[in-house]
Amino acid sequence: MLLNRIRSQFAQVPLLGWLFGALIAVAVEYLVGSPLAQVLGLAGIPALFGFEIMLKKPLLIPSAILYVLAVYVLPAGAVAWLSSSLANWLATKFLSFPRWLSVVIHLGLLYAALHLWASLNDYRVLVVRLTLIAIMLTLSLNVVNGYMGEFSCSHPGFMALGAYAASVFTVAAFVQDDVFGPPLLPPVLGPFMFPVALIVGGLVAALAALLVAIPSFRTRGDYLAIISLAFMFIVKSLIENLEIVGGPRGFMNQPPWADLPTVFVWTVVCVAIIHNFVSSTLGKALCAIRDDETAAETMTVDTRRTKMVAFLFAAFWAGVAGGLFAHLMSYVNPGTFGVLKLSEVLAMVYLGGLNSVVGSIVGAVSLQLLMEALRPLEVLKWIIIPTLLILVMIFRPTGLIAFRELDIEKLLKPRQKPVEEVKYAVASD
Amino acid sequence: MTFFLQNLVNALQWGSFYALIALGYSMVYSILMLFNFAHGDIFMVGAYIGFFISTGLVVFSASGILPLPNWLILMLTIVFAMIATSFLGMIVERVAYRPLRDAPRASVAVTAMMVGIILETGNLALLGARRRNFPALIEMTTYKIGGVSVTNTRIMIVVLSVLLMLALHLFIRRTKWGMAIRAMAYDYVVVPLMGVSVNTITVLTFGIGSALAAAAGIFFGIAYPVLEPYMGILVGWKAFVAAILGGRGSVPGAALAGFLLGFIEIFVAAIFPSTLRDLIAYSIILIILTFRPHGFFGEAYSARLRL
Numbered sequence: 001m002l003l004n005r006i007r008s009q010f011a012q013v014p015l016l017g018w019l020f021g022a023l024i025a026v027a028v029e030y031l032v033g034s035p036l037a038q039v040l041g042l043a044g045i046p047a048l049f050g051f052e053i054m055l056k057k058p059l060l061i062p063s064a065i066l067y068v069l070a071v072y073v074l075p076a077g078a079v080a081w082l083s084s085s086l087a088n089w090l091a092t093k094f095l096s097f098p099r100w101l102s103v104v105i106h107l108g109l110l111y112a113a114l115h116l117w118a119s120l121n122d123y124r125v126l127v128v129r130l131t132l133i134a135i136m137l138t139l140s141l142n143v144v145n146g147y148m149g150e151f152s153c154s155h156p157g158f159m160a161l162g163a164y165a166a167s168v169f170t171v172a173a174f175v176q177d178d179v180f181g182p183p184l185l186p187p188v189l190g191p192f193m194f195p196v197a198l199i200v201g202g203l204v205a206a207l208a209a210l211l212v213a214i215p216s217f218r219t220r221g222d223y224l225a226i227i228s229l230a231f232m233f234i235v236k237s238l239i240e241n242l243e244i245v246g247g248p249r250g251f252m253n254q255p256p257w258a259d260l261p262t263v264f265v266w267t268v269v270c271v272a273i274i275h276n277f278v279s280s281t282l283g284k285a286l287c288a289i290r291d292d293e294t295a296a297e298t299m300t301v302d303t304r305r306t307k308m309v310a311f312l313f314a315a316f317w318a319g320v321a322g323g324l325f326a327h328l329m330s331y332v333n334p335g336t337f338g339v340l341k342l343s344e345v346l347a348m349v350y351l352g353g354l355n356s357v358v359g360s361i362v363g364a365v366s367l368q369l370l371m372e373a374l375r376p377l378e379v380l381k382w383i384i385i386p387t388l389l390i391l392v393m394i395f396r397p398t399g400l401i402a403f404r405e406l407d408i409e410k411l412l413k414p415r416q417k418p419v420e421e422v423k424y425a426v427a428s429d
Numbered sequence: 430m431t432f433f434l435q436n437l438v439n440a441l442q443w444g445s446f447y448a449l450i451a452l453g454y455s456m457v458y459s460i461l462m463l464f465n466f467a468h469g470d471i472f473m474v475g476a477y478i479g480f481f482i483s484t485g486l487v488v489f490s491a492s493g494i495l496p497l498p499n500w501l502i503l504m505l506t507i508v509f510a511m512i513a514t515s516f517l518g519m520i521v522e523r524v525a526y527r528p529l530r531d532a533p534r535a536s537v538a539v540t541a542m543m544v545g546i547i548l549e550t551g552n553l554a555l556l557g558a559r560r561r562n563f564p565a566l567i568e569m570t571t572y573k574i575g576g577v578s579v580t581n582t583r584i585m586i587v588v589l590s591v592l593l594m595l596a597l598h599l600f601i602r603r604t605k606w607g608m609a610i611r612a613m614a615y616d617y618v619v620v621p622l623m624g625v626s627v628n629t630i631t632v633l634t635f636g637i638g639s640a641l642a643a644a645a646g647i648f649f650g651i652a653y654p655v656l657e658p659y660m661g662i663l664v665g666w667k668a669f670v671a672a673i674l675g676g677r678g679s680v681p682g683a684a685l686a687g688f689l690l691g692f693i694e695i696f697v698a699a700i701f702p703s704t705l706r707d708l709i710a711y712s713i714i715l716i717i718l719t720f721r722p723h724g725f726f727g728e729a730y731s732a733r734l735r736l
Contacts, residue, residue, distance in 0.1 A: 151464075151535050215719040223722050225464065226673040229666070230711040230718075237707035248704075339662060343542045350539040382550040386543035390525055393540045397532030 013080045014415045016094075017087035019109040021080035026117040029071045033120065040067055047123050051373035084415075091414035102412055111264055118260060125260055129328050131368040132267040133321050138348040138364040139274050139357065140317035145346075146354035146402075147278055148310050149290030154212055154228035155318050155345050157235035158205040160337035162319025163326035164245055166201030167254045170194065170327070175253050179244060194257045198266070198323040205319025206312045208235070213308045232342065239334040250333025251326075258327035266324060270317055275357050275406055277313060286310050287355070347389055353399030357406040363399065431576040436699045437692075442583050442652060444691020445590035449645035450668035451675060451683040452597060453518075453638025459614035459678025460634050463526065464538040468642060469665010470548040471518055473658065475643025476563075476650045477552065478517075479510040483564050483647075503566045507589075507647055511640035518639025519632050527628070545665075552658040560657045563650035586648045593644055594684045597637065601680055610634060614678040670714055676727025685725060690714075 013021075033045045040063035046053050049072070050064030080087075094102040118124040137155065144152040172180040174190045185193070212231045216224040245251045277283055285306045288296035297303050326332045344367075352363020367385070374381040392400065450472050457465045483506040490497040497505075525544050529537045570581045601607035612620045613630050621627050649664075650656060671690045675682030690710065697709045718724075 145535060151538060215715070215722070218722065222462075222464075222673070223718065226670060227715060227718055230670060230715050233666075233707050234711045234715070237705070237711070241704050241708060339666060343546065346539050346542065350536055354533070354535075379550055379554045383547055383554065386546045386550075389543045390540050390547075393532065393536050393543075394525075394528045397529060397536045399536075 009081060010077075012088070012415045013084045014087050014091045014413070015106060015411055016091050016109075017080045017084050018076070019106060019113065020083045020087060021076035021078075022113040023109060023116070024079040025072045025076040026113050028075045030116055030120065033071060036070060037067060040064075042067060045120055047121050048127065048369070048373055052376050055374070055376040088414040091412065094412065095414075099408070099412075103408065106412065107268060111261070114264070115260060126328075127368070127372050129258065129260060129263045129324075131365055132263045133325050133328070134345075134348060134364040134368045135267055135361050136270045136317055136321040136324075137345050138352065139271060139360040140314040140321070141345055141349050142352075142354065142356070142360045143274060143278065143286075143310055143314040145349055146356070146360075147283060147286045147290065148307060150307075151222065151225040152212075152228045152311070152314075153225060153342055153346075154209075154231045154235075154315075156337040156341040157228075157232040158209060158315040158318035159322035159325065159341070160235050160239060160332075160334065161208050162198075162201035162205045162322030163332045163337075164201075164239060164251065164322075165204035165319070166197045166323030167251055167326045167332060168245065169197040169200050170255055170257070171251075171253055173197075174255060177253055190255060191257060194262070194327070198320045201323035202316040202319035205322070206316040209312045209315030210308075213311045217304050217307045217311075232337075236334050236337055239337075246333075248334060250331055250335075252331040254327045254330045254332075256327060256330050258324045263324055263328070266320065270320065271357065271361070274317065277310075278357070279405065282306060282309065347385075350399050351389055351392055353396075353402035353404070355403045356399075356401050358404055359399055359401035362401055432699070434575075434577045436695050438577060438579055438583065440692040440695035441587045441688070442691075443695055444688035445587055446645045446649055446664060446687075447668045447671050447690050448594065448684040448687025449590055449641045449648075450665060451672040451687040452594065452680060453642050454669050454672035455675060455678060455680070455683035456610070456634045456638050458672060460610065460617070460631060461526075461530075461537075462534055462617075464534075464541060464669070465526075465638075466538060466541040466665070466669070467521060467545040467548060468638065469661035469663075469668065470545040471514060471521070471639050471661070472642040472646045472649075472665060472668075473656075473661030474517060474548055474552070474646075475510055475514040475639070476646030476656050476660070477556075477561070478513050478643065479506050479647035479650055480561050480563055480656055482506045482509050482513075483566060487564050487566075499566045506566075507644060510643045510647055514643030514646075515636035515640040518635040518642075522632060522635040527631075545661075549658050549661070556658075558658075560655050563654035563656060565654065566651070582651055586652060589644070590648065593641060594680070597641070598680045600637075606630075606633060611678075670711075674714060674717065674724050676724030679724070679726035682724060682726035 029045065037043075037045050042050075042053060042060060042063055046064055046067060050068055053064045054061045094105070114128060118128045137159065141152065141155050144150055168180075170190075170193075171177050173185045173193065174183050174187050176182055208231075212224070212228050216227045239245065240248045278286070285296065285301045288299065288301055289303050289306060293303055322337075348363040348367045349360065350363075351367055352361070353359025370385060370388075371381070374384060377384065396402070450468060453468050453471070454465060457463055457468070483502060486497065486502045486505060489495070490502060521544055525540055526537060529540055567582055567585070572579050572581070601610060609620075609625045609630050610633070612623075613625060613627070617627075649660075667690060668687065671686040672683050674689070675684070675686035693710045693713055694706055698706045701709065
């Protein structure tokens with residue numbers, strides 16, 4: 001009863017209100033986080049919602065929970081609730097704006113909250129950037145494994161190609177390096193050429209994807225799985241044998257250009273383009289192929305071409321994600337892009353849900369955060385996470401949020417409903 | 430010529446590991462259309478079970494209650510480890526795969542991957558990161574035949590592997606159970622209507638596949654006596670490639686492809702720098718699959734039939 005009351009109250013808060021709440025909550029942490037942590041007996045501001053503290057020192061669990069409640073839950077909830085009428089009013093106003101403008105405003109607020117939250121701790125910046133890159137990877141793999149309904153194993157390979165191509169580009173052009181010599185271009189141009197480097201990385205990955213696509217889409221069946229797997233091992237082995245990029249020792253000296261705003265913007269662009277791709281005619285054709293290839297073909301879908309385009313498209317984004325990853329770490333080595341990375345990305349796709357942009361985001365974020373949060377458990381982490389995933393697979397075989405599209409209109413619209421409607425909603429619960 | 434023969438002998442041994450593991454992959458794949466990515470780790474667990482049984486038997490034999498000759502210990506180890514590991518395979522099928530029988534195949538493949546990670550990490554958590562040395566049960570003797578050196582363990586491994594494969598082939602071809610397996614691979618929908626139990630056949634397939642993987646694990650332990658929890662990953666993935674290369678559900682195909690993979694790897698490593706091994710081996714496989722997409726003995730089929 002009480003829960004229903006609370007839920008119906010919060011059902012009226014639009015996305016804008018929640019963003020205000022998040023912003024205030026991180027502002028609270030920014031201002032009073034460290035004294036509060038001291039009062040509660042914590043060593044410092046808990047880096048990731050207090051998970052490490054809870055797992056390492058069970059005695060501090062109450063204070064960690066109190067901290068999370070006082071800093072995140074209460075301010076966010078209170079502000080969201082209090083600002084609900086203001087936010088609804090603003091959201092109604094936004095309806096008259098062009099949609100891209102209101103999307104930009106929402107994203108700006110989201111970024112502000114994220115930036116403020118991450119600025120308190122270097123570890124948080126790293127986790128946020130890794131999570132955003134994981135979102136790009138997961139989403140692009142979902143295009144192949146979800147929307148197209150094939151099983152591709154080559155994503156780590158595309159990521160590696162993108163990472164190395166982009167790194168070679170930036171290192172040769174802008175860095176004094178032992179192998180590639182003095183910079184070819186003035187360093188001032190650097191940050192402006194970074195997008196070009198990433199696109200070059202993506203294009204190299206897409207070109208290599210052609211090697212997989214040509215043999216595997218000639219016939220139906222599981223050939224993509226096996227050919228893409230072989231391709232992943234070939235890429236890894238190829239890089240290990242290329243002495244010019246360091247071979248098995250890895251390749252370093254990439255300029256650290258993948259900072260938080262850059263990664264955020266690229267992720268947003270990636271999500272937007274992939275969302276548009278899957279809701280385009282081509283994306284619909286892709287879903288038709290997944291459901292029934294023969295029927296799709298009789299309905300004038302050029303199945304081979306559609307599959308190839310989608311596969312190359314996915315490989316491109318994996319390459320871009322790889323380029324960002326290389327410039328985030330300033331170091332890559334071929335060992336990173338192996339079977340372990342493959343299981344990680346596949347787990348994110350299938351945990352989040354097939355055929356869903358939202359699902360991929362949820363899967364990538366939750367798994368990445370889970371992996372970071374359970375770090376103190378060391379070995380046991382890799383028993384708990386797979387067990388959880390198996391349970392998800394058993395109870396929701398297509399993932400948590402499958403076959404659900406991102407509906408921007410619905411997300412941004414005001415939530416204030418007439419009173420009667422709310423009552424009806426409560427009664428039907 | 431000596432060079433060729435010497436490498437041929439090495440390749441036969443190396444290929445028999447791949448072939449034995451690939452058979453398990455291939456059988457499960459033919460019936461359930463499932464990529465059982467955990468199979469490489471079942472091979473690893475089989476090697477560990479073999480290690481514990483043989484160490485236990487050596488200690489028991491040395492205690493003087495019932496002295497056993499070493500060859501008997503080895504045979505007992507192989508038999509018991511195969512039985513124990515086949516139970517492990519059946520348990521994995523019951524717990525992780527059966528609830529997902531009607532799920533999309535890719536979800537089951539991801540589940541299998543996770544089962545593999547659990548087996549690796551479980552081993553690491555239970556036994557620690559220390560490497561184990563497989564007890565040397567047979568005195569290593571080297572024979573020189575025309576400049577080619579052959580050890581007795583090598584001969585034993587190849588002979589036993591080929592015998593196991595022949596036994597499996599006869600089982601599949603000549604017995605009623607084998608006929609049920611072949612029928613199930615031919616049509617998953619109609620055959621159960623004819624009174625063949627899906628669950629029994631699936632469990633049987635997992636049991637046989639895991640038992641063969643355990644045999645491969647023990648042979649691996651005899652040939653390279655260092656065991657570690659992650660030894661199954663690379664061998665397992667390569668055996669998976671071999672299974673597909675052989676053709677769906679074909680016992681001779683999987684065996685042949687396993688040996689072929691062994692030959693390619695050993696000869697590439699012998700002629701080129703060994704770092705190029707994976708690169709060249711997989712490129713050759715890619716070329717073969719481009720021209721024979723259904724593998725050596727596979728027939729065209731549609732995966733959609735099973736969904």
